[in-house]
Amino acid sequence: MSSSEERKLILKSSDNEEFVVKESSAVQCLTIKNLVEDRCVSDPIPLANVDSKILALVIEFMEKHAETTLSNSEKKEFDVEFVKKPFDDLLELILAANYLDFRELMDVLCNTCAKQMENWSVEEVREKFNIQNDYTVEEEKAARAENPWAFE
Amino acid sequence: MQETTRITCSQPTKHAMNVTNFLPFDHKYWKNSDNVCRSKLLIMSLKSSSNLSPPWQVLVLVANHLDPKTLAIASCVCKSWSISMSSDHLWQPICAAQYPSLCTLHAAASAAVSYLKLYTLGYMSEKRRVRKPLKPNLSLQDIFFAIDINNKSSCIATTIKPGCELEVDKNGVFRFDIDVKRDKSVAFDPTDNLRITWNVVMKGFESVFTMMECRGKGNFVLGLQGWFSKELPLPGCCLSGGASGLVADLRLGLRISGGKVVVEKMSVGVLSVVSWRYVWVDDVLRYLQHFLLP
Numbered sequence: 001m002s003s004s005e006e007r008k009l010i011l012k013s014s015d016n017e018e019f020v021v022k023e024s025s026a027v028q029c030l031t032i033k034n035l036v037e038d039r040c041v042s043d044p045i046p047l048a049n050v051d052s053k054i055l056a057l058v059i060e061f062m063e064k065h066a067e068t069t070l071s072n073s074e075k076k077e078f079d080v081e082f083v084k085k086p087f088d089d090l091l092e093l094i095l096a097a098n099y100l101d102f103r104e105l106m107d108v109l110c111n112t113c114a115k116q117m118e119n120w121s122v123e124e125v126r127e128k129f130n131i132q133n134d135y136t137v138e139e140e141k142a143a144r145a146e147n148p149w150a151f152e
Numbered sequence: 153m154q155e156t157t158r159i160t161c162s163q164p165t166k167h168a169m170n171v172t173n174f175l176p177f178d179h180k181y182w183k184n185s186d187n188v189c190r191s192k193l194l195i196m197s198l199k200s201s202s203n204l205s206p207p208w209q210v211l212v213l214v215a216n217h218l219d220p221k222t223l224a225i226a227s228c229v230c231k232s233w234s235i236s237m238s239s240d241h242l243w244q245p246i247c248a249a250q251y252p253s254l255c256t257l258h259a260a261a262s263a264a265v266s267y268l269k270l271y272t273l274g275y276m277s278e279k280r281r282v283r284k285p286l287k288p289n290l291s292l293q294d295i296f297f298a299i300d301i302n303n304k305s306s307c308i309a310t311t312i313k314p315g316c317e318l319e320v321d322k323n324g325v326f327r328f329d330i331d332v333k334r335d336k337s338v339a340f341d342p343t344d345n346l347r348i349t350w351n352v353v354m355k356g357f358e359s360v361f362t363m364m365e366c367r368g369k370g371n372f373v374l375g376l377q378g379w380f381s382k383e384l385p386l387p388g389c390c391l392s393g394g395a396s397g398l399v400a401d402l403r404l405g406l407r408i409s410g411g412k413v414v415v416e417k418m419s420v421g422v423l424s425v426v427s428w429r430y431v432w433v434d435d436v437l438r439y440l441q442h443f444l445l446p
Contacts, residue, residue, distance in 0.1 A: 091210045110216070121225065
């Protein structure tokens with residue numbers, strides 16, 4: 001293998017779309033790194049839990065962060081723009097990052113979500129996560145009364 | 153069709169993960185399981201929330217990054233969230249960081265106290281420590297001062313001053329200068345033994361508190377000021393025994409008349425023996441409340 005040629009991997013999303021990526025970028029995902037090191041790489045690598053839309057985004061992030069020519073502040077600027085996405089997309093990205101074991105992406109996404117959630121009310125949390133409230137009026141009052149300081 | 157399936161902790165298989173209805177959440181399982189099973193149970197509990205909600209595993213992942221307030225809000229969202237968002241593994245690091253001195257309480261009682269509970273206690277206790285006192289229920293308008301000075305033979309000075317007429321010190325301390333009317337003041341020998349009485353009376357004579365009753369010559373210094381002081385009692389409702397740390401202070405301003413002296417001014421106040429400074433008006437009113445209000 002000549003050193004001037006970059007090794008490439010093919011990743012296949014759950015909806016059967018294929019993406020070509022540099023191995024050096026892809027190994028930021030420990031799941032993929034482990035496959036490579038254990039020489040279990042099939043061609044293409046099937047990622048059953050990640051659809052093409054999300055996989056494309058992950059690859060975008062992955063390649064940006066693998067670029068050695070970029071400074072840390074440039075990468076941070078990219079991150080700031082990258083997370084300007086609908087909340088639901090961020091959650092899906094978190095799942096993908098977790099599945100792929102992509103620590104850096106996970107941290108950026110989780111911190112963003114946590115920051116966004118900071119000033120939400122209970123109702124907003126329910127709305128954004130699409131949760132059904134199964135409390136009765138009294139039960140909810142009691143639940144809120146357990147942590148009154150959160151509602152000040 | 154959705155079926156209810158009981159989860160057994162020993163085999164959280166992939167099949168079990170696909171359960172869509174897990175109701176009701178059974179605490180018995182929670183108590184008897186280890187951390188691995190617990191995280192799977194956490195996931196199960198979240199899964200039961202709704203089929204349309206975002207993937208539940210993501211909550212478990214994000215929860216570790218949430219600040220205490222958001223976590224507490226999240227725990228009020230629904231029943232299953234209240235269990236997962238109050239989990240010890242989330243709250244223990246938060247508690248350890250913010251209230252490390254309380255963490256030892258976790259195992260103090262025979263039943264362990266949750267870290268969320270400890271956090272709540274820490275937060276409330278911090279608030280209480282810096283709490284400001286309530287506004288007094290008594291105001292200067294409600295009271296009047298009655299001050300009498302007697303020597304062996306007669307009353308040498310007397311004054312009644314309603315609280316509303318008192319000139320409040322510019323620093324807001326409980327210290328007032330009171331002029332004595334000429335016709336209420338009689339000349340006396342400065343070496344006489346005096347008896348001083350200072351009463352604080354509620355409007356309408358509803359109650360009275362004797363600030364000072366003392367006898368003596370006072371400390372007459374050059375410049376013609378007599379100085380009297382008396383320690384104030386501790387209100388019994390707060391602490392039994394011990395000193396209040398407060399002193400009632402009265403100074404007489406005198407002028408010479410013939411070979412004798414006449415009281416022309418009185419200065420009254422309350423001093424703290426700890427700082428040797430005059431105490432704030434509100435603090436003295438809160439003190440007097442104990443004795444004047446029912």
